[in-house]
Amino acid sequence: MTIAINDSLYLADYQKQKRNTNDLDKDAFLRILIAQLQNQDPLNPMEDKEFIAQMAQFTSLEQMTNMNSNLEKFIQSQQQSQFISHSELIGKKVTWDREVNENGNRRMEKMEGVVTTVKFKNGSAELLVDETYTISVKDINTVSIPK
Numbered sequence: 001m002t003i004a005i006n007d008s009l010y011l012a013d014y015q016k017q018k019r020n021t022n023d024l025d026k027d028a029f030l031r032i033l034i035a036q037l038q039n040q041d042p043l044n045p046m047e048d049k050e051f052i053a054q055m056a057q058f059t060s061l062e063q064m065t066n067m068n069s070n071l072e073k074f075i076q077s078q079q080q081s082q083f084i085s086h087s088e089l090i091g092k093k094v095t096w097d098r099e100v101n102e103n104g105n106r107r108m109e110k111m112e113g114v115v116t117t118v119k120f121k122n123g124s125a126e127l128l129v130d131e132t133y134t135i136s137v138k139d140i141n142t143v144s145i146p147k
Contacts, residue, residue: 029058079123086125086137089115093146094129096139114146 033054095112117128125137 029061033058079120082120082125086118086127089127089137089143090118091115091146093144094127094135094140095142096135097141098133110141 036054037051091114093112093114095110097108098111100107100109111129111133113129113133115127115129116131119126119128127135127137127140129135
């Protein structure tokens, strides 16, 4: 059985393919392994240990790629669930502390209002209170139902 080298294995053709990064992915690793097997010396073939080690590296690379993909999906689902949970604050009365600077004197002032809008900015939720104040969810002291 003869195995021919496919044109797609040539470096020039490989570089023409659309690539998002300069990193080697699992397909490139597999192509290198196949080319290595095709071009090995028949009188001195690759030892089983070397081949097994390279296959283990390939499997490890594939698992890391899959784990990265799953982690990205998990992060996206967490952001969506945060958005949904924070949207439950719409129509609720919240209190928070605001720093006030009067004549060089800083003091904390208790504020309260009804949440009218929830928006996400740079991965964190912001609340628009009484169509006037924009506060972070982290700044909320209490949440209650308005009377």
